[in-house]
Amino acid sequence: QVQLVESGGGSVQVGGSLRLSCAASxxxxxxxxxxxxxxxxxxxxxxxxxxxxxxxxxxFIADSVKGRFxxxxxxAKNTVVYLQLNSLQVEDTAMYYCAAAVGKRRRLFWYALSxxxxxxxxxxxYWGQGTQVTVSE
Numbered sequence: 001q002v003q004l005v006e007s008g009g010g011s012v013q014v015g016g017s018l019r020l021s022c023a024a025s026x027x028x029x030x031x032x033x034x035x036x037x038x039x040x041x042x043x044x045x046x047x048x049x050x051x052x053x054x055x056x057x058x059x060f061i062a063d064s065v066k067g068r069f070x071x072x073x074x075x076a077k078n079t080v081v082y083l084q085l086n087s088l089q090v091e092d093t094a095m096y097y098c099a100a101a102v103g104k105r106r107r108l109f110w111y112a113l114s115x116x117x118x119x120x121x122x123x124x125x126y127w128g129q130g131t132q133v134t135v136s137e
Contacts, residue, residue: 002026002126004098009131012088020083020131022098027078030054034101034108034117036124037071037083039094039133046097048119050083058114065092088135096131099124 003025012018022035033054040046050071051060059071068087074080081098101107105125107118117123 002100002102004100004126004128006096006098006128006131009096009133011134011136014089014135014137016088016135018085018088018133020085020096020098020133022081022083022128024079024081024098024100026100026102027054030102032103032106034106034123035071035073035081036099036101036117036119037081038097038099038119038121039092040097041091041094044094046121048121051117051119052081053108053115053117056114058111058116060111060116060119062119085133088133090135090137092133093135094133096133098128100126102126 005023008020036051038048049062049065052071070084072082101124107123108115109118
């Protein structure tokens with residue numbers, strides 16, 4: 001069983017930044033694991049916005065946040081994954097969730113010349129409770 005705990009959410013104004021953290025109960029650098037960030041706004045479907053492959057560090061970023069959000073792993077704390085949110089917009093307001101896929105559940109796809117973790121919603125077998133991000137004018 002993998003435990004995931006998100007933190008770092010909050011309320012910011014348009015153009016502001018936040019860094020979300022996901023603390024996992026296992027190493028996120030495991031060669032058999034993927035980590036991801038999803039978000040869900042009220043009335044909308046959950047969206048996979050960033051993934052990182054524990055095997056090779058390959059990152060996927062959704063077009064909706066590309067150039068503004070970055071996913072990374074903490075090299076010193078190999079159980080923490082971050083999501084840096086820059087240039088936040090009102091439409092970024094949502095609950096943000098951390099997810100993990102371990103073992104056979106993880107799915108890879110060829111992306112930007114490397115094997116990245118699929119952001120498909122059914123690729124993930126562990127979820128955190130979420131952290132709220134609210135962006136206002």
